[in-house]
Amino acid sequence: MTTPSLTSSHRPADTRQVRSMFDAIAPTYDLLNSVLSGGMHRIWERALVGSVPTSPTGRCLDLCTGTGALVPRLTRKFQTVVGADISPRMLQVARSRFESLPQVEWVEADAQRLPFDDASFDCVTVSYGIRNVPNLELGLSEMRRVVKPGGTIAILEFGTPRNPLWRWLFSMYSTYIIPFVGGALSGQRGAYEYLPTTAAAFPCGDVFEGLLVNAGFVPCVTRRLMGGIAYIYVAKRSIEGIGR
Numbered sequence: 001m002t003t004p005s006l007t008s009s010h011r012p013a014d015t016r017q018v019r020s021m022f023d024a025i026a027p028t029y030d031l032l033n034s035v036l037s038g039g040m041h042r043i044w045e046r047a048l049v050g051s052v053p054t055s056p057t058g059r060c061l062d063l064c065t066g067t068g069a070l071v072p073r074l075t076r077k078f079q080t081v082v083g084a085d086i087s088p089r090m091l092q093v094a095r096s097r098f099e100s101l102p103q104v105e106w107v108e109a110d111a112q113r114l115p116f117d118d119a120s121f122d123c124v125t126v127s128y129g130i131r132n133v134p135n136l137e138l139g140l141s142e143m144r145r146v147v148k149p150g151g152t153i154a155i156l157e158f159g160t161p162r163n164p165l166w167r168w169l170f171s172m173y174s175t176y177i178i179p180f181v182g183g184a185l186s187g188q189r190g191a192y193e194y195l196p197t198t199a200a201a202f203p204c205g206d207v208f209e210g211l212l213v214n215a216g217f218v219p220c221v222t223r224r225l226m227g228g229i230a231y232i233y234v235a236k237r238s239i240e241g242i243g244r
């Protein structure tokens, strides 16, 4: 396994730009997710939540929760779920979608500076969010700080397919179809150009596992989905003390 460091090409725009971009696409975000993924995102989200241990008295943080896609499933595994996101408008949609779920708290927060105590969660999940965090090392170290020693983190993120033909086909889809359809339905073409650019530049597979190790996690399971279009990473916070 490699122990990489990040270059600037992995990093998205600054936090304020990311927040206003997600604020702008919040009203059409769920519709476009379903259209652009052909429903695959639901299957992958189910696989992500299925990969974390159930804790009926536990607390789970769903970081970069967006409109709360993972939250209903997480409430079946944990007593309390906190959905945190930097975009107030994404959280507004989440709140109105899931107001009937009593054990959920919604918190506006930056993944790089979480307003939670050390070791206050049994599990932290992130779906399609981690690549948007400008300082990835800081985001991972905050995840490590707030999860209990021995606790689980589970991350679903885009990757780069290994097979050259499949990679080319996916890149054509990402470069031309996603911005066209995303722009037409949301009126925010720039946001749907940002998605494939950040996804293509984001470290995946062994490289991302190396970053998890650097951040103080022990990778447990890594699943490549659809030939590497996306990955699920499950890791545990190492047990020794609060420091590394």
Ligand SMILES: C[S@@+](CC[C@H](N)C(=O)[O-])C[C@H]1O[C@@H](n2cnc3c(N)ncnc32)[C@H](O)[C@@H]1O
Pocket (backbone or CB within 6 Å): 015, 018, 019, 022, 063, 064, 065, 066, 067, 068, 069, 070, 084, 085, 086, 087, 090, 109, 110, 111, 112, 126, 127, 128, 129, 132, 133, 134
């Ligand atoms: C592609 S959406 C994913 C939303 C949701 N998890 C899902 O699976 O549909 C990425 C989310 O990450 C949030 N985000 C981006 N940067 C963030 C940061 N620094 N801290 C917290 N949330 C952030 C965005 O506001 C957005 O809601």
